[in-house]
Amino acid sequence: MRGRPNLFISYESEMSLFPTVTQRVGILVLVAFAVLVPLGAVPFFGFLGDNAWMVVINRALVFAIAALGLNLLTGVAGQVSLGHAFFMAVGAYTAVVLGGDSGRTIWGLGLPIWIWLPAAGIVAALIGTLVAPTAVRVRGFYLAFVTLGLVFIGLHLWRNLGKIAGGPTTGREWPPLEFAFWRGQSPLVSFSTEGPWFGINLSKDAKTYFFLLVVAILVAFLAKNLMRTRIGRSWMSIRDRDIAAEVMGVDEAKGKLQAFAVSSFYAGIAGALYAVVLGRVIPESWDLLLSVEFIAIVLIGGAGTVAGTLFGTFFVVLTPRVVEDFTLWLANQAQAGGFFSPIANLFVATGSSDFGLVSTGAAGPGLSIFQLNIVLFGVLIIVFLIAEPLGLFGIWVRIKNYWRGWPFTY
Amino acid sequence: MKLKRYGWLMLLLALAMVAAACGGDSADTTTTSGGGGGGTATTTTTAGGGDTMATTTTSGGGGGEMMTGPGVDVANKVIRLGYLADLTGAFAPLVIDITDAQRIYWDKVNAEGGIADGWTIEMVVEDTNYNVEQHQEKYAKIREDVLAIGQSTGSPTNVATLDQYVADDMLFIPLSWYSGWAIPDFDHGLAFEQNTNYCVEAMDLVGYMHDDQGAQSIALVTFPGDYGQDAAAGVKMAADYYGMDIAYDGEATVIPGQDQTPVVTEIVNSGADFVFATTNPSTFAEILGGAVQGGYQGLWTGSLPTYDFRLLDTPVGPILDQAYFQSAYSATWGTDVAGMPGLQEAIIAADPERRPSDAFIIGWTESIAIRKVLETAIANGDLTRAGVVAAANSITDVDFDGLAPNQSYAGAPNDYVQRAIAIYRPSLDAYTAAGAETQTVSQDGGGTTGSLLEKDFFVSDAAADFEFTAPCYEL
Numbered sequence: 001m002r003g004r005p006n007l008f009i010s011y012e013s014e015m016s017l018f019p020t021v022t023q024r025v026g027i028l029v030l031v032a033f034a035v036l037v038p039l040g041a042v043p044f045f046g047f048l049g050d051n052a053w054m055v056v057i058n059r060a061l062v063f064a065i066a067a068l069g070l071n072l073l074t075g076v077a078g079q080v081s082l083g084h085a086f087f088m089a090v091g092a093y094t095a096v097v098l099g100g101d102s103g104r105t106i107w108g109l110g111l112p113i114w115i116w117l118p119a120a121g122i123v124a125a126l127i128g129t130l131v132a133p134t135a136v137r138v139r140g141f142y143l144a145f146v147t148l149g150l151v152f153i154g155l156h157l158w159r160n161l162g163k164i165a166g167g168p169t170t171g172r173e174w175p176p177l178e179f180a181f182w183r184g185q186s187p188l189v190s191f192s193t194e195g196p197w198f199g200i201n202l203s204k205d206a207k208t209y210f211f212l213l214v215v216a217i218l219v220a221f222l223a224k225n226l227m228r229t230r231i232g233r234s235w236m237s238i239r240d241r242d243i244a245a246e247v248m249g250v251d252e253a254k255g256k257l258q259a260f261a262v263s264s265f266y267a268g269i270a271g272a273l274y275a276v277v278l279g280r281v282i283p284e285s286w287d288l289l290l291s292v293e294f295i296a297i298v299l300i301g302g303a304g305t306v307a308g309t310l311f312g313t314f315f316v317v318l319t320p321r322v323v324e325d326f327t328l329w330l331a332n333q334a335q336a337g338g339f340f341s342p343i344a345n346l347f348v349a350t351g352s353s354d355f356g357l358v359s360t361g362a363a364g365p366g367l368s369i370f371q372l373n374i375v376l377f378g379v380l381i382i383v384f385l386i387a388e389p390l391g392l393f394g395i396w397v398r399i400k401n402y403w404r405g406w407p408f409t410y
Numbered sequence: 411m412k413l414k415r416y417g418w419l420m421l422l423l424a425l426a427m428v429a430a431a432c433g434g435d436s437a438d439t440t441t442t443s444g445g446g447g448g449g450t451a452t453t454t455t456t457a458g459g460g461d462t463m464a465t466t467t468t469s470g471g472g473g474g475e476m477m478t479g480p481g482v483d484v485a486n487k488v489i490r491l492g493y494l495a496d497l498t499g500a501f502a503p504l505v506i507d508i509t510d511a512q513r514i515y516w517d518k519v520n521a522e523g524g525i526a527d528g529w530t531i532e533m534v535v536e537d538t539n540y541n542v543e544q545h546q547e548k549y550a551k552i553r554e555d556v557l558a559i560g561q562s563t564g565s566p567t568n569v570a571t572l573d574q575y576v577a578d579d580m581l582f583i584p585l586s587w588y589s590g591w592a593i594p595d596f597d598h599g600l601a602f603e604q605n606t607n608y609c610v611e612a613m614d615l616v617g618y619m620h621d622d623q624g625a626q627s628i629a630l631v632t633f634p635g636d637y638g639q640d641a642a643a644g645v646k647m648a649a650d651y652y653g654m655d656i657a658y659d660g661e662a663t664v665i666p667g668q669d670q671t672p673v674v675t676e677i678v679n680s681g682a683d684f685v686f687a688t689t690n691p692s693t694f695a696e697i698l699g700g701a702v703q704g705g706y707q708g709l710w711t712g713s714l715p716t717y718d719f720r721l722l723d724t725p726v727g728p729i730l731d732q733a734y735f736q737s738a739y740s741a742t743w744g745t746d747v748a749g750m751p752g753l754q755e756a757i758i759a760a761d762p763e764r765r766p767s768d769a770f771i772i773g774w775t776e777s778i779a780i781r782k783v784l785e786t787a788i789a790n791g792d793l794t795r796a797g798v799v800a801a802a803n804s805i806t807d808v809d810f811d812g813l814a815p816n817q818s819y820a821g822a823p824n825d826y827v828q829r830a831i832a833i834y835r836p837s838l839d840a841y842t843a844a845g846a847e848t849q850t851v852s853q854d855g856g857g858t859t860g861s862l863l864e865k866d867f868f869v870s871d872a873a874a875d876f877e878f879t880a881p882c883y884e885l
Contacts, residue, residue, distance in 0.1 A: 052551035059543065104884065159634075159665055167635035168665060170566050170885060171542075194577070204577075205550070278542055280570035285542070321547075370498040370539055 015228055017221070034213055038206035053321075054205035060317035061212035062274045067297040067313045068223045068306065069266020074295070075303035076227060077259035078239025079135050082291045083147030084267050086154040089286035090127050091120035091268025092174070092275040093164050099175040106172050107163045110183040116175070117272060124268025125261045132260035136253045139242075151288050158283035171282035174275045177208055208277055215273070219266060224306045226262070235259050236304075296377060300384050302393025311392040320373040327358050327369050479794035481557030487529045489784060489793070492536070492556035494548055495585075496563040499540030500690075503720075504769050505563050505585065509535060511753075511773030512560060514760045525781055526788040538563060542570045553578055558602075558798050560780055561585055561773070565636045568601070569885060575600050579795040581783070581802050583776050587611070587714070587739075588636045590881035592823045602783065602802045604776050605739035605814060606828040608637060608688070608713050609882035610873050612644030613651075614831045615686065615711050615737055617870025620652045623709060623735075625683035627655040631673050631697060632688035634662035636885055641688040641713045643882035648872040657682035666693050674700035687712035695726045702729050711735040719768065719859035722841045731838035735864065738832045740775050740814035742768045742861040749774075749811025754856055762852035768859050775814045782808045815867045824878045829869040834861040 008014035018024045036042045037057070040049025047053060070084050099116035100108035134146050158165040166172030178187035191211040194204050226232045234255045237245035246252050275281045293316065301312020327348060334344035348358050358372050367375065388394050481490040495509045496502055516531045524530040534556055536548035545567035549559075553574070559582035562568050568584045575582055576598050583602045584591050589609040591601035606614075619625040630645050632638030642661040649656050658680035663673055670693065677685055678701055685701070685708060687694050694716045710730075714737045721730060741747050743766045744754070753774050757764060786801040787793050806818040806826075818826040841860030849857035 051553070052547075055547045055550040059547070162634065162662075167639070167662070169633065169637065170569070170635035278546060278570060279573060280542060280566060282542065282566045368498050368537060370537055 017224055017228075031217070035210075038202065038209050039200065049206075051203055051205050054203070054209055056318060056321050058205060058209050058212055058277055059274075060314050061209070061216045062270055062277060063293070063297065063317055064216050064310055064313040065212075065219050065273065066267050066270030067294050067301070067309050068219055069263040069270065070294045071298050071301075071303065071306070071309040072223055072226065072235070072266070073259050073263035075298055075305070075309070076232060076239065077235035077255065079256060079259060080140065080144045081147040081260075081263070082144050082288065082295065083131070083150035084263075084294045085286045085288065085290035086147075086150040087124045087128060087264040087267035088271030088274060088290070089154050089158060090264075091124040091271035092281065092286075093158070094123040094268065095120040095272035096172065096174050096275065097164055100173065101175070105162060106166055110175075112180045112182060112185075113175075113178065117269065120272035121265040121268040124271070125265040128260040128264025128267075129257055131264075132257040133253070135256045135260060148288070148291075151286070151291055154286055155283065158286060165283045168283050171280050171285075173280050174278070176279075177211060177273075177276050212273065212277070215269070219269070220306055220310065223266075227306070231255075231258055239304075296381055299381055300391050302391030302396075305393050307396070308391050308393030311396065315392060316377075319376070323373055323376065324369050327372070475791055476788075477792045477794050477797060479557070479796075480554055481795075482793050487524070488532050489529055490532045490534055490556045491558055491560040491780070492534045492549075492552045493560050494536055494538050494545055494552075494562045494567070496540040497535075497537040499538070501540055501563060501585075504715075504718075507767040507769035508561065508585065508773035508776070510761070510764075511757065511770040512777050514756050515774055515777040517760070518756045519777075519781070526785050529784070529788065531781075531784075533560065538567060540564050540567065542567050546571055546574070549574060553580070556580075557793065557795065558780065558783075559583065561776060569636075572597070572600075579799060581795070581799050583780060586636070588881070588885075589640050589878075589883070590636070590885060592827050592878070593881055594823070596881060596885075599799060599803050602780065602819070604772075604779060604817070606831055607882075608640040609644035609647075610827065610829050610876065610878070611713060611737055611739070611831050612641040612686070612688075613648040613873040613876060614829070614868070614870040615713075615735070615833075616645055616648035616652065616654070617872045618735070618833055618865065618868075619684050619709070619711060620648075620654060621870070622865065623684070625654070625709065627657040627680075627682040627684075629658040629660065629677045629680040629682035629685045629708075630656055631658075631660035631664050631677065631685065632662060633664050633666070633690075633693075636883060637713070637715070638662060638664070638688045640881070640883040641686075645686050647876065647882070648870070651872040651875070655682075664689050664693060664697070666690060670696050670700060673697060674704060677701045678704040678706045682708055684709040684711060687716050689716050691716065691718035691721055695721055695724055698729055699726050702726075709733050709735065711737065713737065714739060717836075719836065719841070719861060722836060722838055722860050723847055727836075727838050727841075730836045734836055736834040736836060736861060738768070738834050738861070739828075740768075740771045740810070741812065741832070742834055742863075743770065743859045744856050745861075745863060747812030749813040752811075753813065754851065758852045758856075762850060764851045765847075766849055766851050766857040766859055768861065771813055775810045778810055778813075779808050779817070822879075827878050829873045829876075830867040832863065832867045833865040835864045836860050837862045 008019065013019060018027060033042060037045065037048050038054060040046045042048065048057065066084060066088060070081065073079050073081055095116040097107050098109050098111045098119055099113065100106070101110055102108035131147070131150065135143050138146060159168045176190070176192040178190040178192060180187040191207045192204050194202070196202065197207070234245070234250045237248065237250050238252055238255045242252055297312040297316045298309060300315055301310070302308030330344040331348045333341055334348050358367050358369060384391055390397065476484065478484050483490070493509060493512065496505045497509065513533060516533060519525060520530040534552050536552055538545040538548055540563060545564070549571055559580060562582045563585045565586040565588050568582070568586060579600070581600055581602050583604060587603070587605060587607045589607040590596040591603040592607060616628065628645065628649055630642060632642045639662055646656065658676045660673055660676060664670065666689070674697055677697070687697065687710065689697065689712070694712065698710060710733050717734065717736050721727065741750065744750065753770065757770055782805055783798060783802045786805055787797045790797060790801060792800070802819060804820050806820050808817050810816065815828065815830045817828050820826060837860050840858055840862060844855065844858045845853065851857055
């Protein structure tokens, strides 16, 4: 009986977070991998330990937290929201007003992280509950439009609330990522300065990575756990058919309210961490493009699942860097000559008179790498919506099923 | 089904290529930072990258001992400079011209045998998209491979990355003329600022309008933040100095992308002798057109980034021709100065179809300045980052061959800060006669951006008497 997929002999085992041995081992391997990455100790992936990659991976972790929140709202509860950037901004500005330094033109209380980080989530959640009632009145496209409005209201506010957000185009500084008991005390643990931990010398990005990793794992478990509770099930029933859910006794208004609150809480935490990791954020950063990125993550990863959201995040955040390295590598190949040279030459324009889709020079005739990435994303979203609505997670499930039945796969 | 099988094959091929690309990238990193022979396996750079930051002493290269650090390849005598340029964002049109001029400059220098005794310069260009996040990611990507940053676009981007520059002791040329870059308390001596700054520039412009145009009242409209408010601080100090009246104080009222009608109405109602604007070109055109339509008849001037000669292609062209006084930190394209023919020849040779641009001169003079720094560091026998920073803070009287006023960097900010600007006036006739938008640098006469010299480099009384000890506007 052991090891058979989809065979559960008790309710507990069916409901457990990781029902099979393979999953448990897989998670352990993943966590071990994650811990070893910044030490550059993973075979074949040692380059990920470079600071150049750590910075990108850190952003992926922050995005993962925010995306998990949006996934709960959009993927699990079925409420499309374009307002995620707004809630992130609320969290970020709560954090900076509580934790940042005050100045002649800005407010800041200089409180420690154990106050500003939870507060960032809580304030965002409170504002989320204020928005939630509109979701009870409108749904689908109309809800998307209402939340879209939030982003623009937010942009207007952040530009004009100089005391909170700093000036437009300059922004303000966020507190460093460090733990202290109270303001003015020297930090017990700093996640934003270089130095040794347990005898191993770590860069600031590596330390930030460990902090973000812990937070991301915590909130991922929270999300996964939430989905198997009464609340999570009520969200799914609202997503699948809201009227049927109400008929069955699910309180739709309450469910939507909870979903907005939890999702905004995640966004608030992520927004605060996003700003703290960057150090300085300008008000213009909290724009529609940021929201759209999270929609893309949820769609590409596969709506409604934690694993899919994590796939999606790393895919969306790391792909541009990979595309960039790949294009530059192609450009080198094109110039050096070699096996890939003819293909590379077609694709890359290296000079201003060279033909090619992508140009690596400053003012070549083709698309810049940045533009190529934007085009690629548009194409990817369309391809996934048409060919693989379940997203990367769907592909993963199919691969899993293939091996599950192996060698009798047909 | 068949299609699907090929699909997997393609995917596998793509993955193989991507893996090769990533692997290649890391191998690059090893060779550049270690300088050793081709490591093809994955790198074992420690997390901190601390080891690559270590300085090494090598003999050879000029006979004497040369201290070197990251970004210097002693064996091949190559110095790598990083360029964090906005090639796709808000300032891309300007920055692409600047970066290309820098590339053309170094290509020329390298072709002529390099600097000092045969060192060549390699540019490592990264696109930041004028985005703080991208700027930091790109900096993290190149920091172990470059000796200094030859150009770094933007104020928020540089301010946000300053901590990392400080940690790495990295000299950088900010493409941002905020007055704080000259103050060691703010930039830790790392910003190698070029030309004057928004604050002093504003004093010079107000001084010119007062002395040469007889203006007595000002309508001030600016963006919020380091750019607009630094200039606004300068305007107000100069107005105080000359006893001029600020008829409308629109400091920080112009927000790009928002409705400019209130600002326009205030300008018209103020009846000021001239408007001082610190915005971007597109917002400026909106305000200029609106105010003139509303009946405003005064003169106009503004900070350097407010004006772009491409505005002459738009309906506000005739107004600019009539009423605008343009500020310049360096000579404009085609101005008759000693360094101009050499610059023009190099650009024509590199890209004959290029449209003329004043930004070429900015990129060119920045390169001349950092070349001087590198030559000084080589002469000192110290090509480490600390050596480069020390060299940058010691050089005096860098000669730009008339392309920009000579500049010094040693001593206290008040002693060396650049206080001179030149005044140009846009000429629609000259611009149209040369072919307007269709111009190329290689056409007869080299084309023109339409800017004609009105007053050569000068320092106003207000700027000359200004005691410069702190940023005009605190961030």
